[in-house]
Amino acid sequence: MKNYGTNEIRNVAFVGHGGCGKTTLIESMLFQTGVTKRMGKVEDGNTVSDFDKEEIARQFSLRAITVPVEWNNTKHNIIDTPGYFDFVGETFSALRVAGGTVILVDASSGIEVGTEKVWKYTEDRNLPKIIFINKMDKENVNFDKLINQLRDQFGKKVAPFAIPMGVADDFNGFVNIVDLKGRKFDGKKCQDVDVPEELKDKIEPLREMLIESVAESDEALLEKYFEGEEFTTEEIHEGLRKGVLNNEVVPVLVGSAIKGVGLESLLDMINDYLPSPKDMGVSEGINPDSKEAIERKPEEKEPFSALVFKTIVDPFVGKLSIFRVCSGSLSKDMEILNANKDEKEKIGTLFLLRGKNQLDVSKVVAGDIAATAKLQYTETGDTLCDKDNPIQYEGIKYPKPCLFMAMEPKARGDEEKIGTALHKLIEEDPTFSADRNKETKQLLIGGQGNMQLTIIKDKLKNTFGVEVELFDPKIAYRETIKGRSDVQGKHKKQSGGAGQFGNVFIKFEPSTEEFEFDEKIFGGSVPKSYIPAVEKGLRDSLDKGPLAGCKVVNIKATLYDGSYHPVDSNEMAFKIAASLAFKKGIKEAKPILLEPIMHVEILIPDDYLGDIMGDMNKRRGRILGMDPQQGGMQLVKAEAPQSEMFKYAIDLKSMTQARGSFTMEFERYDEVPAQFAEKIIEEANADNE
Numbered sequence: 001m002k003n004y005g006t007n008e009i010r011n012v013a014f015v016g017h018g019g020c021g022k023t024t025l026i027e028s029m030l031f032q033t034g035v036t037k038r039m040g041k042v043e044d045g046n047t048v049s050d051f052d053k054e055e056i057a058r059q060f061s062l063r064a065i066t067v068p069v070e071w072n073n074t075k076h077n078i079i080d081t082p083g084y085f086d087f088v089g090e091t092f093s094a095l096r097v098a099g100g101t102v103i104l105v106d107a108s109s110g111i112e113v114g115t116e117k118v119w120k121y122t123e124d125r126n127l128p129k130i131i132f133i134n135k136m137d138k139e140n141v142n143f144d145k146l147i148n149q150l151r152d153q154f155g156k157k158v159a160p161f162a163i164p165m166g167v168a169d170d171f172n173g174f175v176n177i178v179d180l181k182g183r184k185f186d187g188k189k190c191q192d193v194d195v196p197e198e199l200k201d202k203i204e205p206l207r208e209m210l211i212e213s214v215a216e217s218d219e220a221l222l223e224k225y226f227e228g229e230e231f232t233t234e235e236i237h238e239g240l241r242k243g244v245l246n247n248e249v250v251p252v253l254v255g256s257a258i259k260g261v262g263l264e265s266l267l268d269m270i271n272d273y274l275p276s277p278k279d280m281g282v283s284e285g286i287n288p289d290s291k292e293a294i295e296r297k298p299e300e301k302e303p304f305s306a307l308v309f310k311t312i313v314d315p316f317v318g319k320l321s322i323f324r325v326c327s328g329s330l331s332k333d334m335e336i337l338n339a340n341k342d343e344k345e346k347i348g349t350l351f352l353l354r355g356k357n358q359l360d361v362s363k364v365v366a367g368d369i370a371a372t373a374k375l376q377y378t379e380t381g382d383t384l385c386d387k388d389n390p391i392q393y394e395g396i397k398y399p400k401p402c403l404f405m406a407m408e409p410k411a412r413g414d415e416e417k418i419g420t421a422l423h424k425l426i427e428e429d430p431t432f433s434a435d436r437n438k439e440t441k442q443l444l445i446g447g448q449g450n451m452q453l454t455i456i457k458d459k460l461k462n463t464f465g466v467e468v469e470l471f472d473p474k475i476a477y478r479e480t481i482k483g484r485s486d487v488q489g490k491h492k493k494q495s496g497g498a499g500q501f502g503n504v505f506i507k508f509e510p511s512t513e514e515f516e517f518d519e520k521i522f523g524g525s526v527p528k529s530y531i532p533a534v535e536k537g538l539r540d541s542l543d544k545g546p547l548a549g550c551k552v553v554n555i556k557a558t559l560y561d562g563s564y565h566p567v568d569s570n571e572m573a574f575k576i577a578a579s580l581a582f583k584k585g586i587k588e589a590k591p592i593l594l595e596p597i598m599h600v601e602i603l604i605p606d607d608y609l610g611d612i613m614g615d616m617n618k619r620r621g622r623i624l625g626m627d628p629q630q631g632g633m634q635l636v637k638a639e640a641p642q643s644e645m646f647k648y649a650i651d652l653k654s655m656t657q658a659r660g661s662f663t664m665e666f667e668r669y670d671e672v673p674a675q676f677a678e679k680i681i682e683e684a685n686a687d688n689e
Contacts, residue, residue, distance in 0.1 A: 001359055012077065107134060108141055128245055303385065304334075306326055339383040349372060485585045491580060506582075513556075546586050549685075550684070598667055623637070
């Protein structure tokens with residue numbers, strides 16, 4: 001691959017609902033531009049961007065993969081993103097470094113949930129975009145209806161640039177509405193043809209939509225439009241480019257990735273309308289030492305800086321860090337600074353990635369995307385920069401895990417292997433987490449949904465050779481008391497030689513603190529030297545309550561009397577006496593079970609509000625309030641027991657056709673209702689036996 005300057009680069013993320021044809025479109029582009037001799041198929045598992053074992057087995061993308069395509073002296077760094085919602089973190093990574101996006105729409109399915117989501121993601125980031133209606137060769141495609149749906153849902157800035165020629169199997173090209181030229185595919189490439197007579201009437205209203213969008217992109221053009229003057233072709237092109245770069249116009253193209261129709265026009269549009277790194281302007285960051293705001297221009301003469309947006313951990317190749325150069329240039333053997341970790345890194349190999357294929361290069365310039373291997377400290381989201389001119393860019397904001405499962409190895413002794421493998425998987429996918437719960441002692445893995453966690457399980461087996469089981473996590477219940485008690489704890493042991501003797505009287509009562517210890521000993525009934533042992537005996541007993549063996553909280557223990565033996569008493573005897581008093585005292589002070597209550601914020605379209613509220617009531621939840629959001633959305637705030645929320649990620653997806661999302665955080669502990677408490681205590685005691 002030849003060297004390209006900053007102006008000759010386009011970084012473009014392909015996004016859309018699962019199954020809309022992103023991977024196939026890239027395959028078709030590689031084939032059309034002569035990179036591959038044969039077009040791969042997702043079903044055959046031989047595509048360039050879906051090379052992971054799990055992707056091949058499941059026949060859909062799991063990772064954001066960069067595929068450079070050369071076209072008319074320009075390099076398009078196309079980032080293929082997953083359409084499956086569990087892997088939205090990959091889309092966020094791609095959008096962080098992309099200058100523009102191509103949103104693919106399946107012509108036969110129309111606007112799907114994934115289309116809505118990626119539109120929102122690109123709008124939130126104000127990214128220029130093109131809509132490519134794919135699969136125009138399928139049956140029952142209604143182009144006019146699709147255009148109206150797109151404009152109704154996404155606004156008037158959606159502007160059709162092409163109208164299809166032929167339907168279903170006869171779809172073989174389109175008319176370019178801007179230039180009023182037909183483009184017909186002859187099986188190998190597109191040829192210019194005259195506009196078919198039967199389409200001329202159809203073109204006029206669509207062209208009017210386009211002209212309206214052009215006019216709204218520039219005040220001078222808007223004035224000309226209102227005065228009824230015709231735009232020149234140059235004005236249309238100039239107005240459209242300006243409108244697209246400002247995200248005020250979104251061109252709509254048509255095609256078929258399988259047939260290769262519309263690819264050349266899409267590649268031309270990416271060249272002509274989507275921004276080069278220079279069009280994207282300066283990159284803003286901070287000085288990691290002084291925290292002052294600084295900027296870097298996308299120019300080679302600037303100091304080097306780059307953002308790592310993706311990590312791939314390969315058991316054979318090692319760790320690959322993929323980054324976009326924001327300023328300056330990077331060459332082999334350079335020593336650079338990781339601004340996030342304040343550590344120096346040495347660049348060994350430097351290459352471009354096309355799927356899994358590594359194309360060696362000696363240098364990459366501002367705006368380009370490249371990769372290097374075996375960086376010691378670097379993780380996804382880190383900034384790499386010139387060590388004498390440090391800068392740190394904002395990282396990548398990922399959604400927090402919302403579905404958690406407990407994980408155990410099938411074979412004993414695999415715990416260490418699991419730990420190492422999970423660390424590598426988290427490096428690859430920061431939306432995934434793994435932590436050991438200190439109270440339940442379980443290893444919990446968290447992710448965006450069931451599919452993601454299932455794939456983690458399969459990767460552990462197929463890539464790292466560790467078989468595991470997943471099951472529902474245990475709840476970290478607590479126990480406390482509602483009443484008071486006054487008990488004696490006496491430990492006496494005689495077995496020849498020195499004996500053991502400790503005797504204490506302790507009052508137990510509720511407290512606002514986790515544990516409170518007080519002593520009111522008079523007259524030396526318990527020597528001062530043994531009082532710390534009494535407290536230690538009580539603290540050690542807190543880990544196991546009398547109801548379900550859970551941690552005991554919010555109690556106060558007051559030692560007020562006791563007795564000792566001048567020979568047989570010792571610290572251990574008083575520690576045991578205190579633990580006996582604890583067991584008896586908690587049982588007599590009306591013990592109750594507490595459960596964790598979570599604060600939940602659920603973002604949903606208005607249409608699903610009733611269903612969500614009804615479902616929350618079934619989960620013993622409580623609605624705290626609702627805040628209307630932009631775009632017909634509602635933010636529902638609620639509280640619900642953690643035990644009712646483990647599968648909420650799956651259920652919410654089902655209730656809202658994946659349009660809803662939520663965040664959840666621990667709020668407090670509350671008493672478990674009696675009918676539920678009995679069952680929990682029975683199950684806990686059965687497990688302990």
